[in-house]
Amino acid sequence: MTQRQSxxxxxxxxxxxxxxPLFMEILRSRDAVxxxxxxxxxxxxxxxxxxxxxxxxxxxxxxxxxxxxxYYDISKKIEFMDTHGIDISVISLxxxxxxxxxxxxxxxxxxxxxxxxxxxxxxxxxxxYAFGALPLSGSVAEVIQEIKRLAxxxxxxxxxxxxxxxxxxxDDPRLDSVWGALQETKQTIFLHPHYGLPKEVYGSRQDNYGxxxxxxxxxxxxxxxxxxxxxxxxxxxxxxxxSVLLAHSGGTLPFLAGRLESCILHDRHIxxxxxxxxxxxxxxxxxNNILLDSVVYARAGLKAATEVAGSDRILFGTDHPFFPPLxxxxxxxxxxxxxxxxxxxxxxxxxxxxxLDGILGGNAIRLLRLE
Ligand code: URA
Ligand code: ZN
Numbered sequence: 001m002t003q004r005q006s007x008x009x010x011x012x013x014x015x016x017x018x019x020x021p022l023f024m025e026i027l028r029s030r031d032a033v034x035x036x037x038x039x040x041x042x043x044x045x046x047x048x049x050x051x052x053x054x055x056x057x058x059x060x061x062x063x064x065x066x067x068x069x070x071y072y073d074i075s076k077k078i079e080f081m082d083t084h085g086i087d088i089s090v091i092s093l094x095x096x097x098x099x100x101x102x103x104x105x106x107x108x109x110x111x112x113x114x115x116x117x118x119x120x121x122x123x124x125x126x127x128x129y130a131f132g133a134l135p136l137s138g139s140v141a142e143v144i145q146e147i148k149r150l151a152x153x154x155x156x157x158x159x160x161x162x163x164x165x166x167x168x169x170x171d172d173p174r175l176d177s178v179w180g181a182l183q184e185t186k187q188t189i190f191l192h193p194h195y196g197l198p199k200e201v202y203g204s205r206q207d208n209y210g211x212x213x214x215x216x217x218x219x220x221x222x223x224x225x226x227x228x229x230x231x232x233x234x235x236x237x238x239x240x241x242x243s244v245l246l247a248h249s250g251g252t253l254p255f256l257a258g259r260l261e262s263c264i265l266h267d268r269h270i271x272x273x274x275x276x277x278x279x280x281x282x283x284x285x286x287x288n289n290i291l292l293d294s295v296v297y298a299r300a301g302l303k304a305a306t307e308v309a310g311s312d313r314i315l316f317g318t319d320h321p322f323f324p325p326l327x328x329x330x331x332x333x334x335x336x337x338x339x340x341x342x343x344x345x346x347x348x349x350x351x352x353x354x355x356l357d358g359i360l361g362g363n364a365i366r367l368l369r370l371e
Pocket of ligand 2: 015017
């Protein structure tokens with residue numbers, strides 16, 4: 001049953017992942033993370049994506065997560081959209097994208113996967129757009145070649161990428177021309193975590209806590225540090241129009257932005273080095289270059305996001321197909337996903353109707369040119 005969340009908004013989900021046919025084939029052919037396989041005697045497929053998820057100490061049935069058609073069948077995405085009143089989805093490959101490809105395959109495979117994404121969008125005109133992937137294990141020239149090609153694909157509006165960039169983080173000077181090409185082609189970067197924090201941070205009892213520490217704490221800290229490095233290296237001082245959409249409402253950046261600014265102002269090394277340059281503050285960048293998704297599940301996070309970026313720069317998302325409802329005790333499944341209804345409730349309670357319509361869809365339509 002469809003549940004409309006606003007009588008007036010076109011609802012857009014900008015954080016929603018898809019495993020395309022070739023991506024699935026590659027994952028099924030691998031035996032190092034990331035990969036898909038079953039662990040006998042269990043016959044169902046499991047998706048192993050996060051570093052260390054397949055440790056032999058972990059029981060087979062807790063390794064990674066079960067993977068079913070929600071992950072790879074686009075008709076299931078449309079069904080999920082219909083169930084939750086979502087009109088348009090901007091689909092993207094899930095982490096770790098194509099970061100692991102051998103250098104020699106990177107461009108060719110990435111082009112094929114991006115064509116698959118664009119074709120999936122074409123099969124449901126008006127309902128699907130996409131963030132493409134980049135051949136980040138290839139050469140810089142190849143990355144730029146694909147950025148320029150993506151700009152010509154009808155349904156692509158930007159790129160999704162992780163925090164490792166070309167392998168040395170987002171403050172890597174080798175990324176300079178990549179940022180330039182993205183700015184020039186007006187494509188938004190959807191920055192999403194994958195690599196988390198070093199395992200030791202979670203301590204010796206981490207296995208007691210399932211995926212909670214890695215997903216609730218590690219992912220947002222990873223994003224926060226990656227974007228802070230990008231900012232500190234002066235990316236936005238040079239590329240003043242570069243637009244970056246941060247997953248999970250910016251990790252903890254909205255909450256820590258003041259501390260970031262203060263630490264800069266009290267750092268002799270940075271302040272002396274940058275004496276003659278006009279440094280843009282994190283506040284300026286949050287209000288002009290950074291977009292935040294709404295995937296924080298509670299009003300406290302939305303308040304911080306609004307305070308720093310403005311409610312016209314917050315975009316609704318679901319993170320589908322991750323965080324499905326746990327199977328009911330009777331063996332059935334909830335129709336409405338708790339991860340989605342929690343997010344809907346938080347934005348509905350936090351924002352008045354006109355602002356809400358922007359967050360639910362208007363902001364995405366305007367900022368990502370979803371005509
Ligand atoms: N877990 C992941 O690995 N990726 C997501 O996007 C969400 C949960
Ligand atoms: Zn996600």
